[in-house]
Amino acid sequence: MKFIHTADWHIGKKIHGFQLLKEQEEVYRQLVEVAVKEKVDAIVIAGDLYDRAVPPAEAVLLLNKMLMELNIVQKIPLLVVSGNHDSSTRLATGGPWYEFLNFHLVTKIEDSLKPIVLGNTQFFLLPYFEPIDARLYFGDASLTTHELAAKRVVEEMKKSFDPNYHQVLVAHLFVAGSLRTDSETEVTVGGLDQVSASVFKDFDYVALGHLHNPNASRHERIQYSGTLLKFSVSEANQAKGFKLIELTDEGTLKNTFYPVESTKSLRVLTGLFDELTARDYYETQKKDDYLFIQLKDTQIIPDAMNRLREIYPNVLGMERLDKTGLLSKMGQFNKEKIQQSSPRALFEKYYQEVTGDSLSKQQTDLLTTIFAQLKIEEEDQTQ
Amino acid sequence: MKFIHTADWHIGKKIHGFQLLKEQEEVYRQLVEVAVKEKVDAIVIAGDLYDRAVPPAEAVLLLNKMLMELNIVQKIPLLVVSGNHDSSTRLATGGPWYEFLNFHLVTKIEDSLKPIVLGNTQFFLLPYFEPIDARLYFGDASLTTHELAAKRVVEEMKKSFDPNYHQVLVAHLFVAGSLRTDSETEVTVGGLDQVSASVFKDFDYVALGHLHNPNASRHERIQYSGTLLKFSVSEANQAKGFKLIELTDEGTLKNTFYPVESTKSLRVLTGLFDELTARDYYETQKKDDYLFIQLKDTQIIPDAMNRLREIYPNVLGMERLDKTGLLSKMGQFNKEKIQQSSPRALFEKYYQEVTGDSLSKQQTDLLTTIFAQLKIEEEDQTQ
Numbered sequence: 001m002k003f004i005h006t007a008d009w010h011i012g013k014k015i016h017g018f019q020l021l022k023e024q025e026e027v028y029r030q031l032v033e034v035a036v037k038e039k040v041d042a043i044v045i046a047g048d049l050y051d052r053a054v055p056p057a058e059a060v061l062l063l064n065k066m067l068m069e070l071n072i073v074q075k076i077p078l079l080v081v082s083g084n085h086d087s088s089t090r091l092a093t094g095g096p097w098y099e100f101l102n103f104h105l106v107t108k109i110e111d112s113l114k115p116i117v118l119g120n121t122q123f124f125l126l127p128y129f130e131p132i133d134a135r136l137y138f139g140d141a142s143l144t145t146h147e148l149a150a151k152r153v154v155e156e157m158k159k160s161f162d163p164n165y166h167q168v169l170v171a172h173l174f175v176a177g178s179l180r181t182d183s184e185t186e187v188t189v190g191g192l193d194q195v196s197a198s199v200f201k202d203f204d205y206v207a208l209g210h211l212h213n214p215n216a217s218r219h220e221r222i223q224y225s226g227t228l229l230k231f232s233v234s235e236a237n238q239a240k241g242f243k244l245i246e247l248t249d250e251g252t253l254k255n256t257f258y259p260v261e262s263t264k265s266l267r268v269l270t271g272l273f274d275e276l277t278a279r280d281y282y283e284t285q286k287k288d289d290y291l292f293i294q295l296k297d298t299q300i301i302p303d304a305m306n307r308l309r310e311i312y313p314n315v316l317g318m319e320r321l322d323k324t325g326l327l328s329k330m331g332q333f334n335k336e337k338i339q340q341s342s343p344r345a346l347f348e349k350y351y352q353e354v355t356g357d358s359l360s361k362q363q364t365d366l367l368t369t370i371f372a373q374l375k376i377e378e379e380d381q382t383q
Numbered sequence: 384m385k386f387i388h389t390a391d392w393h394i395g396k397k398i399h400g401f402q403l404l405k406e407q408e409e410v411y412r413q414l415v416e417v418a419v420k421e422k423v424d425a426i427v428i429a430g431d432l433y434d435r436a437v438p439p440a441e442a443v444l445l446l447n448k449m450l451m452e453l454n455i456v457q458k459i460p461l462l463v464v465s466g467n468h469d470s471s472t473r474l475a476t477g478g479p480w481y482e483f484l485n486f487h488l489v490t491k492i493e494d495s496l497k498p499i500v501l502g503n504t505q506f507f508l509l510p511y512f513e514p515i516d517a518r519l520y521f522g523d524a525s526l527t528t529h530e531l532a533a534k535r536v537v538e539e540m541k542k543s544f545d546p547n548y549h550q551v552l553v554a555h556l557f558v559a560g561s562l563r564t565d566s567e568t569e570v571t572v573g574g575l576d577q578v579s580a581s582v583f584k585d586f587d588y589v590a591l592g593h594l595h596n597p598n599a600s601r602h603e604r605i606q607y608s609g610t611l612l613k614f615s616v617s618e619a620n621q622a623k624g625f626k627l628i629e630l631t632d633e634g635t636l637k638n639t640f641y642p643v644e645s646t647k648s649l650r651v652l653t654g655l656f657d658e659l660t661a662r663d664y665y666e667t668q669k670k671d672d673y674l675f676i677q678l679k680d681t682q683i684i685p686d687a688m689n690r691l692r693e694i695y696p697n698v699l700g701m702e703r704l705d706k707t708g709l710l711s712k713m714g715q716f717n718k719e720k721i722q723q724s725s726p727r728a729l730f731e732k733y734y735q736e737v738t739g740d741s742l743s744k745q746q747t748d749l750l751t752t753i754f755a756q757l758k759i760e761e762e763d764q765t766q
Contacts, residue, residue: 064479089444094480097480
């Protein structure tokens with residue numbers, strides 16, 4: 001059994017307002033290439049296909065196209081579960097039709113208990129679920145945590161274990177002891193959603209989704225694939241890609257990581273503003289990467305973000321490394337001083353800072369007219 | 384060729400806040416029964432499967448279940464186009480997989496031009512589209528109206544007409560000379576979206592969706608199926624159901640209307656308030672129908688809607704038949720008179736009208752306290 005293990009595609013995700021569909025298709029292409037070249041028996045997608053329950057229409061279109069190519073054109077069986085970012089109901093549309101072409105999409109606990117047999121392996125597809133789902137399904141009020149619920153589900157799966165086959169679990173959850181980053185989820189509370197690795201000890205391989213780092217798990221047979229793209233600054237230094245898993249009849253496991261790269265990467269640039277905006281520096285850079293800028297400066301840099309974006313169009317964000325230094329410089333702009341200035345003076349100052357120029361005669365006249373008008377309206381209202 | 388012609392399911396539609404999923408499933412069941420009993424060769428659904436582009440999850444679940452039963456369980460070919468209420472992209476998810484079981488779902492002009500052959504018939508599936516879509520697809524800037532665009536599309540379809548077969552068009556549009564009601568669409572401007580019946584003269588049958596009245600068209604071979612449920616008061620007197628169409632090899636057309644009925648119907652009740660709320664009247668009524676109440680009264684009836692809903696839980700709305708009479712009675716409540724009353728007097732009067740009782744001693748005391756409190760706060764704010 002030779003299959004690709006991938007997860008957390010998050011199709012339709014935006015970072016800081018930037019649409020990633022193009023990059024998502026690029027890295028997907030690299031996965032298709034390997035799948036075809038390696039003649040894999042299946043592709044496992046361990047949840048979070050979409051970035052949200054109601055994805056935008058472009059995302060629906062793209063995912064449909066991706067899955068169609070893999071399953072209908074390339075005729076590769078797909079083993080897919082829904083993640084916490086997916087709407088299980090929406091994702092499941094069409095499910096019963098998919099089965100006819102060996103596209104197995106599981107979005108409910110009850111459908112996870114019956115294995116799907118491909119080659120020498122029984123696959124169990126466990127979607128993301130909450131303890132309440134397990135309580136309802138098993139009618140067992142004691143399943144109050146992710147740990148207890150997962151244990152119960154695995155117990156049930158083990159009833160169908162056939163010693164003539166290997167057992168692979170596909171799941172979307174957080175295995176205790178794994179490393180988190182920022183972008184996986186915002187709804188979990190530290191610790192409560194963890195499941196001990198020991199729960200999964202009887203599986204030959206556990207193909208996980210949820211965490212975005214391919215090295216998030218320390219357990220050889222319990223692995224995260226990681227995402228195909230960097231989705232947050234905390235992932236800037238992670239390798240991104242998917243895993244090719246081979247399970248021989250004898251039970252040997254081979255895990256090969258295939259890195260992927262989109263033309264626009266996500267990187268952190270660190271330096272002084274003047275350094276980062278110097279021509280001989282930026283001409284050595286891939287300027288259209290998604291960049292997060294860390295400035296070492298301690299003085300105020302008027303309109304820094306816009307000036308950076310003139311050079312680097314895809315700046316995601318900016319932070320100051322020496323915040324204390326900056327704050328002391330900011331003293332001259334404290335609240336009292338601002339309140340003492342007239343709105344007109346503040347406007348002139350702001351204009352100068354942003355453009356580097358003073359107001360022209362025409363602009364000054366216009367400003368005078370506007371402020372006079374505002375004053376009349378104000379007096380009208382207080383009468 | 385024997386097929387069911389239905390359309391405008393509008394799964395997920397609410398009327399005046401009432402969810403209709405249960406009723407939608409009920410009438411659908413009646414359609415399934417006929418489909419199975421009559422051993423139809425296909426079921427045509429001419430658009431507006433959902434009520435909106437992003438339907439609620441329950442609607443997605445229900446429609447998926449309905450189509451699955453017809454296509455996978457009963458193995459009946461489905462011929463489906465998207466309507467103006469559907470999102471073509473969202474609806475199309477899974478489309479390529481559906482084809483394998485003869486579930487043909489067309490959401491784009493380009494896919495309408497190639498016929499689907501079943502038995503003795505070529506089916507052309509034309510989804511709802513705007514003239515702009517035709518301009519883009521044909522690269523022809525002259526296609527500025529629905530009429531011109533439809534003409535162009537049909538011209539293109541005719542290139543594939545095979546004289547050995549009948550030709551049936553499935554479409555979601557407004558044929559000129561048809562009768563509209565309220566609930567079809569709110570975005571059309573009178574006349575501009577009409578297509579002449581003559582455009583379709585070469586088809587043996589045109590199975591339309593869009594208008595909700597099964598008798599909306601005067602043309603024998605160009606028919607609307609109408610909806611399965613009443614969706615607005617203007618449809619209260621329409622028969623609801625679907626059509627069974629039979630096209631013999633010789634070209635004879637047989638059109639049989641199958642009425643359906645949900646346990647909760649939509650009706651209009653007309654009368655005086657006292658008549659409609661009299662026990663010996665309402666006990667003869669199906670009180671949980673969706674009712675629109677027309678009152679003949681000319682006096683003010685305090686809290687009429689709530690009092691009607693105590694008897695008839697599913698009142699959709701209420702109107703006065705004699706508005707002039709009512710308005711003259713309302714004279715006593717004109718703006719000047721209300722402004723002259725104190726808020727406290729108005730409150731007391733309102734309480735009395737709604738409950739029929741005066742305020743108790745305790746309530747009067749409470750009111751005094753509240754008004755005193757309000758006065759203090761008001762003075763605080765103006766200081």
